[in-house]
Amino acid sequence: MDGLSGAASVIAVVDISAKIVSLCFQYSTAVKDAKDDIERVQRKVGDITHVLEKIKQLLDGQDKARLSTTQGLFSSLEQCREELKSLEAKLDPGKARKTISRFGFHALKWPFTSKQVDKIVLNLERYEQTFSSALQVDQIVAIFSIDQKLDLAKLPVAIGASFNSHNEEHNARCLPNTRTELLDEITTWANNKDGKSIFWLSGMAGTGKSTIARTVAQSFASRGQLGASFFFKKGEGERGNASRFFTTIATDLAACELGMLVGIKKALDEDSAISQRALKHQFEKLILQPLLGIQQARSQVSARVVVIDALDECEQEADIRAILKLLAQTKDIRPVPLRIVVTSRPELHIRFGSKEMSNGTYQDLVLHEVLRSTIEHDIRLFLEHELGIIRKERMLASDWPAQQHILALVELAVPLFIYAATVCRY
Structure with a gap:
């Protein structure tokens, strides 16, 4: 499939999708007893349209000859087009058009049962997943074309801040059969799609917060769910302040969520000195927007876990407040949700009780109050x-x-x- 025929196939599917969305709108106006099913079909067709429009942008670009994955979508595009044509025919047969013209929208009858809609949505999700996966792969190919290399080294990282760094190598982990209830609670929270985005683990000095944090990070890393980790340590340069906090988190996340590279490259192209900007700007450009821009099938995605240990050891009080305020924004990130584990001494409750953190953003556990x-x-x-x-x-x-x-x-x-x-x- 060359770029021209590929773009034409995409346009054909997008055109049919637009007609179906319009028909669904008519049904939603006229039919009240199938509102949820109508919205499900309309939303899923809209999702496919959104992905295909991004694919068309790639196929229209200068790297179209290198995009082998999207170039290989011809068969899937044709199958999707046929399925959408069949769906359109059932939604808008000649008989229905006569009914509309003679009696108005109120004579319309939704032609599918809920079980039939389940099957339609499932089939459309498969196409969406196929298209999204191809888009993500070829976005990375486009980024790494010869004249467009993304150099993540431009993002400075805090040496020794990751849980598996040499600095943390010999520090303790929880022994087997210890902290079992707590570790199970964190695992359950992280995998609950309706869970709060932040888990705050607090405790007085010496209660084992960092040991638990290292164990949690290692556990999620072994499951392939760890997105990033940052272990603050007062008096140890970059680990004692927030200057490289978000750049370190962004670098770690991008290593496992390649779709972020598109947004990170854009941020670096627009501002090569972004690592020197305000924390809010770094968070939005290097983490929030790149994550929101990922094209990936939602049903296939587990949460990415970020572990932040000893946040109270960050030197600047204002930076701690800023970090918490920004992390609170992660609760709405899709399609790759974040779950953030934060450990600190109990004094941080003042910041956790602030306006930004009070709307069901976090759940907490106090170590020295465990049985x-x-x-x-x-x-x-x-x-x-x-x-x-x-x-x-x-x-x-x-x-x-x-x-x-x-x-x-x-x-x-x-x-x-x-x-x-x-x-x-x-």
Whole structure:
């Protein structure tokens, strides 16, 4: 399929789609008992039109000869056109036209049952997915053409801020069978399509927030769901402030959501110094708009999880407020929804209680308010594991340490994991 015939095929499908949308509007005006079904058909045909219009823009561009994926859509376009023609005929047969002219719109009868509409929408979703996937692939091809290379190195990142960086390599993760209820709760929240966009995990110093954050990041990475991570650390240069926060998040997200590259390239073309701009500008141009611009089948997409640890260690109070205000905007991002895990000390509740964060944007959990029995169980497992290593390394007696000594240490440590860790270290 050459560029000309490809564009013609796209135009043919778009034209039929426009007629169907118009017919659906007429039915929605005249038929009241099938309003939801009419809107479903109208919306899905509109989605296909939106994707095909973007494909036509690519086929009309200078890189059309390189776009092998969209060039190979001829068969799918023809099948889609035939299906839409059949749909149009059922919605607008000659008999219906006579009915309209003689009796007006109120004589119209919606020709499909809800089950038939389910099948129609499912078939149209398959075409939308095929077209969206081709569009996304060839958008990337267009970006990486010889004279249009996107250099992500233009976006400076905070060295050592990612959960799997060398700086974080030897820091603790949760032991097996510890923090199980909490980790399950976070997993359930992230995969709930109706869930709130932010999960705020707070706790006093030493309650294990960063350990949990590393475990959560690693868990979602193993599932292929992790989008990005940023571990703040006061006094450690770029990790202690927000100067490279959004550029780091954008770089990580773009590595797993290639469709973002289109929007990021546009932002860099318009402003090569965007990394020096205000946080709001960086967020909108490097994250929000590129994510909103992704063409991808919604039904196939899991949420991307972003893990932000120790936000309270960001140096500038104003930057913390700005970050929270901007993150609150992610609740409406589609088609790739974001779920953001934020850990901090409890004092951050003042910012979380602000106007921008008060409209059902987040759910929270306070670590030091978890049931004492749960904390005791987890600290006991931790002590048994760590002291067991010491026993083997120093070839101590098999009954060392005595169980009553472990229980005494647990009693002293609760709710501070850092107390137990310090005992084992020294």
